[in-house]
Amino acid sequence: MTQDRIPLAALEHGTPFADRHVGPRPAELARILDVIGVGSLEELAQHAVPSSIHERDLVLDLPAPATETEALAELRELASQNRPMTQMIGLGYYDTVTPGVILRNVLESPAWYTAYTPYQPEISQGRLEALLNFQTMVGDLTGLPVANASMLDESTAAAEAMTLVRRGGRSKSNKFVVDADTLPQTLAVIETRAEPLGIEIVVADLSQGIEGLGLGGDFFGVLLSYPGASGVVRDQKDLITEIHDAGAQAVVVADLLSLTLLRAPGEIGADVVVGTTQRFGVPIGFGGPHAGYMAVRSGLERQLPGRLVGVSVDSDGSLAYRLALQTREQHIRREKATSNICTAQVLLAVIASMYAVYHLLPRS
Amino acid sequence: MHRFATVLATGLCEAGLDVVHGEFFDTVQVRVEGRAAEVVEKARSFGINLRQVDADVVAIACDEKTTRAHLVAVWEAFGVTGSDVDAIDADTADGIPADLRRTSDYLTHPVFHAHRSETALLRYLRALSDKDVALDRSMIPLGSCTMKLNATAEMESITWPEFSTLHPFAPVEDAKGLLKIVSDLEAWLAEVTGYDAVSLQPNAGSQGEFAGLLAIRAYHRANGNADRDVCLIPSSAHGTNAASAVMAGMRVVVVKCDDKGNIDMGHLRETVAEHSDDLAAIMITYPSTHGVYEDTVREVCGLVHDAGGQVYVDGANLNALIGLARYGKFGSDVSHLNLHKTFCIPHGGGGPGVGPIGVRSHLAPFLPNHPLQPTAGPATGVGPISAAPWGSASILPISWAYVRMMGGDGLRRATLTAVAAANYVARRLDEHYPVLYTGEGGFVAHECILDLRPITKATGVTVDDVAKRLADYGLHAPTMSFPVAGTLMVEPTESEDLAEIDRFIDAMIAIKREIDRVGAGEWPVEDNPLRNAPHTAASVTVGEWNHPYTREEAVYPAGTSAPKIWPPVRRIDGAKGDRNLVCSCPPLSAYGS
Numbered sequence: 001m002t003q004d005r006i007p008l009a010a011l012e013h014g015t016p017f018a019d020r021h022v023g024p025r026p027a028e029l030a031r032i033l034d035v036i037g038v039g040s041l042e043e044l045a046q047h048a049v050p051s052s053i054h055e056r057d058l059v060l061d062l063p064a065p066a067t068e069t070e071a072l073a074e075l076r077e078l079a080s081q082n083r084p085m086t087q088m089i090g091l092g093y094y095d096t097v098t099p100g101v102i103l104r105n106v107l108e109s110p111a112w113y114t115a116y117t118p119y120q121p122e123i124s125q126g127r128l129e130a131l132l133n134f135q136t137m138v139g140d141l142t143g144l145p146v147a148n149a150s151m152l153d154e155s156t157a158a159a160e161a162m163t164l165v166r167r168g169g170r171s172k173s174n175k176f177v178v179d180a181d182t183l184p185q186t187l188a189v190i191e192t193r194a195e196p197l198g199i200e201i202v203v204a205d206l207s208q209g210i211e212g213l214g215l216g217g218d219f220f221g222v223l224l225s226y227p228g229a230s231g232v233v234r235d236q237k238d239l240i241t242e243i244h245d246a247g248a249q250a251v252v253v254a255d256l257l258s259l260t261l262l263r264a265p266g267e268i269g270a271d272v273v274v275g276t277t278q279r280f281g282v283p284i285g286f287g288g289p290h291a292g293y294m295a296v297r298s299g300l301e302r303q304l305p306g307r308l309v310g311v312s313v314d315s316d317g318s319l320a321y322r323l324a325l326q327t328r329e330q331h332i333r334r335e336k337a338t339s340n341i342c343t344a345q346v347l348l349a350v351i352a353s354m355y356a357v358y359h360l361l362p363r364s
Numbered sequence: 365m366h367r368f369a370t371v372l373a374t375g376l377c378e379a380g381l382d383v384v385h386g387e388f389f390d391t392v393q394v395r396v397e398g399r400a401a402e403v404v405e406k407a408r409s410f411g412i413n414l415r416q417v418d419a420d421v422v423a424i425a426c427d428e429k430t431t432r433a434h435l436v437a438v439w440e441a442f443g444v445t446g447s448d449v450d451a452i453d454a455d456t457a458d459g460i461p462a463d464l465r466r467t468s469d470y471l472t473h474p475v476f477h478a479h480r481s482e483t484a485l486l487r488y489l490r491a492l493s494d495k496d497v498a499l500d501r502s503m504i505p506l507g508s509c510t511m512k513l514n515a516t517a518e519m520e521s522i523t524w525p526e527f528s529t530l531h532p533f534a535p536v537e538d539a540k541g542l543l544k545i546v547s548d549l550e551a552w553l554a555e556v557t558g559y560d561a562v563s564l565q566p567n568a569g570s571q572g573e574f575a576g577l578l579a580i581r582a583y584h585r586a587n588g589n590a591d592r593d594v595c596l597i598p599s600s601a602h603g604t605n606a607a608s609a610v611m612a613g614m615r616v617v618v619v620k621c622d623d624k625g626n627i628d629m630g631h632l633r634e635t636v637a638e639h640s641d642d643l644a645a646i647m648i649t650y651p652s653t654h655g656v657y658e659d660t661v662r663e664v665c666g667l668v669h670d671a672g673g674q675v676y677v678d679g680a681n682l683n684a685l686i687g688l689a690r691y692g693k694f695g696s697d698v699s700h701l702n703l704h705k706t707f708c709i710p711h712g713g714g715g716p717g718v719g720p721i722g723v724r725s726h727l728a729p730f731l732p733n734h735p736l737q738p739t740a741g742p743a744t745g746v747g748p749i750s751a752a753p754w755g756s757a758s759i760l761p762i763s764w765a766y767v768r769m770m771g772g773d774g775l776r777r778a779t780l781t782a783v784a785a786a787n788y789v790a791r792r793l794d795e796h797y798p799v800l801y802t803g804e805g806g807f808v809a810h811e812c813i814l815d816l817r818p819i820t821k822a823t824g825v826t827v828d829d830v831a832k833r834l835a836d837y838g839l840h841a842p843t844m845s846f847p848v849a850g851t852l853m854v855e856p857t858e859s860e861d862l863a864e865i866d867r868f869i870d871a872m873i874a875i876k877r878e879i880d881r882v883g884a885g886e887w888p889v890e891d892n893p894l895r896n897a898p899h900t901a902a903s904v905t906v907g908e909w910n911h912p913y914t915r916e917e918a919v920y921p922a923g924t925s926a927p928k929i930w931p932p933v934r935r936i937d938g939a940k941g942d943r944n945l946v947c948s949c950p951p952l953s954a955y956g957s
Binding site: 053094123 | 365366369384385387388389390391392393407408411412413414415417423424425426427428429430434438459460461463464465466467468469470471472473475476479480482485486488489490491492493494495496497498499500501504506509511512513514515517519520521522523524525526527528529530531532533534537538539540541542544545552555556567568569570571573574578581603604606607608609610611612613614616657658659661662663686687688689690693694704710711712713714715716717732734735736746747748749750751752753754755756757758759761764765766767768769770771772773774775776777778780781783784785787788791792803804805807808809831832835840841843844857858859860861862863864865896898900902903929931932933934935936937938940941942945946947948949950954955
């Protein structure tokens with residue numbers, strides 16, 4: 001038996017994950033350190049990190065590293081503690097079938113999930129096309145001309161719609177009316193967003209119209225749900241007319257899938273339509289991530305938050321896609337931006353768009 | 365699903381139950397005086413979660429997976445037996461009144477009809493992704509984005525049905541395993557950042573910023589300092605910081621940077637003194653957006669605290685700090701982390717992200733909470749930031765697995781390797797493209813800014829030209845013009861091996877030689893391989909070639925040995941598209957040229 005034989009204990013776990021996660025092999029790291037002019041990573045730490053903050057002897061109190069096999073076994077055990085049920089709760093989250101071809105080739109495909117935001121459009125045409133399909137799907141179903149390339153979820157999309165109509169409207173009021181038949185989490189997120197901005201939320205039963213509230217014209221916008229949180233489908237045509245007559249704008253939170261059967265909110269005058277595309281093949285996943293959506297009427301496109309894919313041409317005159325109207329966004333506009341949203345839900349929007357590409361969504 | 369809902373409602377009506385609404389899409393409400401809890405419990409015993417609206421009302425939502433057997437089981441939960449689903453279906457009209465029915469067309473574009481077989485969709489997906497450069501084809505050295513490995517073992521579990529089918533508003537006992545992942549991850553993130561409490565609810569970095577600033581606002585209000593509303597932000601900050609501050613009801617005051625890119629301490633002192641009565645917070649990024657470990661950070665925190673303000677450290681650059689220093693220990697009160705940067709959640713082409721916040725104990729009562737899940741945050745919290753109680757919960761196993769498999773030493777090694785790789789890039793490229801900012805001792809943190817402004821001034825070649833030319837070399841460009849216009853910011857991360865880093869560096873050096881030929885007048889500024897980049901296959905195969913460089917130089921600048929990644933289009937005219945805005949699929953005839 002030789003002295004340098006590897007102990008059996010080291011063999012039973014295979015290669016430590018850190019050796020897979022970290023790219024440079026030891027010889028490569030030595031070359032890197034040599035070019036930098038330090039003898040070791042420790043020496044680099046001494047030189048690079050200011051001594052005023054450097055915790056030299058820091059030992060993080062974390063579990064000893066597991067191998068890939070061990071970690072997956074632990075995850076299997078944790079998964080077995082969950083209780084998958086038939087979910088008929090609703091409230092904005094619905095079970096759905098992710099077609100296998102989309103599950104494996106989008107959600108589980110590094111070609112899609114490891115890409116970055118398409119800031120280099122010339123080498124991002126594939127996902128830009130998928131996002132344009134998403135925008136087209138949302139625009140068609142809502143009956144509005146311009147939709148963006150996804151929002152973080154339905155509730156934040158509704159809150160963004162509130163600030164959008166405040167920016168984009170002429171009303172000087174600080175009141176925003178929310179129909180009482182709205183998802184409770186959406187109402188709560190709107191309240192979180194409204195408070196620091198000095199917006200007063202008025203929650204009211206709008207099934208009998210808006211006149212009975214006694215607000216006069218003192219509101220800049222109204223949010224309706226279609227269908228309502230209770231499931232009811234109401235004709236909102238006259239209500240939207242009333243809202244416009246009062247000089248305010250109408251936001252409709254709509255179940256996008258229901259719009260294959262129901263008259264589109266854009267056809268009865270909605271200014272902004274928001275919601276989620278979760279049930280277009282994106283697993284519920286305990287609440288997320290899913291792609292929210294937002295569509296606006298003509299005239300509000302420059303007020304849209306978030307990424308918007310548009311069509312342009314390349315230097316040979318060929319059709320090409322890229323992010324449009326970037327001057328709205330906070331990396332340029334800073335505190336005057338339309339929103340603080342950067343990362344959205346592109347991967348989930350791609351799944352939802354492919355679900356629509358793959359399925360016949362019947363009108364009746 | 366509308367038909368299932370209709371049959372469900374009809375069956376309940378026929379049995380004498382009180383269905384609340386006659387007009388619905390997929391959700392039916394049923395009034396059962398005082399028996400709602402009992403019905404919901406009975407349904408749970410059949411493996412079905414219904415929604416208890418209140419003591420008297422139960423709601424049932426049908427979906428794509430609803431079956432006839434589910435309807436029978438739900439009926440039974442209401443005490444209805446013996447109904448025949450198919451017979452009811454045959455006799456039941458839809459629940460949507462005629463004037464609410466959709467009559468207009470939708471999804472008429474050919475793309476929504478051309479890929480209906482699995483083969484067709486498979487090939488469409490492949491054709492699209494083949495146009496893109498993701499981490500499976502090239503390093504993506506985007507500064508401030510941390511495009512590290514998204515390991516298969518981290519990704520594997522997220523589509524397991526035990527995680528993917530959980531409903532966020534079901535009883536928490538259904539999600540015991542996932543909630544253990546949530547609590548583990550909260551504890552681990554608190555440990556690596558030195559904070560006392562963590563909320564995983566914010567589902568993007570921007571939401572984390574907003575949540576963190578709301579916590580600061582609520583803290584000041586709780587202490588009777590509602591008039592503290594000024595947020596100091598250095599001029600080098602990411603624009604999102606300022607946008608978030610405005611959303612949180614704060615006034616933004618900009619602090620200057622000195623010529624080394626660091627916070628101008630003199631200006632900071634003046635500004636803090638000026639706002640000692642109304643200072644709410646400072647938002648800084650550490651290491652800075654310039655990729656530098658500023659050695660004044662502890663002093664900055666102290667100055668702001670002494671004036672009654674709170675310190676928000678943006679955790680976008682945490683990948684340069686884990687195992688070396690901790691925000692919560694050097695003076696910060698709150699940070700958001702980008703799990704999609706430092707903790708391996710993939711970028712997905714622009715989302716999902718996860719932007720949890722960590723806070724010191726005095727801010728813990730002001731973390732986000734949720735009206736439908738009391739366990740998701742403190743009762744004194746600022747309200748929900750996201751729709752779901754734990755935000756993007758189904759992807760948290762990715763970060764959990766990363767920490768679990770790396771351990772403390774592994775994370776520290778990742779940090780230092782990332783810093784080493786960035787310094788290697790900086791040292792090797794400095795003579796070709798000057799590195800704009802370094803810290804004391806000449807080191808950068810985990811990324812470096814290459815200054816192209818002198819080159820642009822001397823030769824006319826721009827950052828755009830270099831970025832697009834990299835595509836001809838089969839590489840993704842670094843971050844352009846952030847945080848300094850006219851520069852490129854490079855972040856190699858710890859996950860790239862030396863061969864790939866060298867491929868990038870060699871390409872950048874080769875591009876510098878091309879720039880020199882433009883500078884020397886050999887190639888005109890308006891007609892050279894940089895300005896004309898990227899080159900498509902079509903652009904080098906059409907008839908006559910009228911450029912002062914060869915077709916080979918155009919498309920195989922690094923030789924023909926590596927597989928060629930062909931850009932599908934040439935340089936895109938962004939302004940033209942903005943003048944004539946088209947944001948939906950164009951007709952097929954538009955693809956003609």
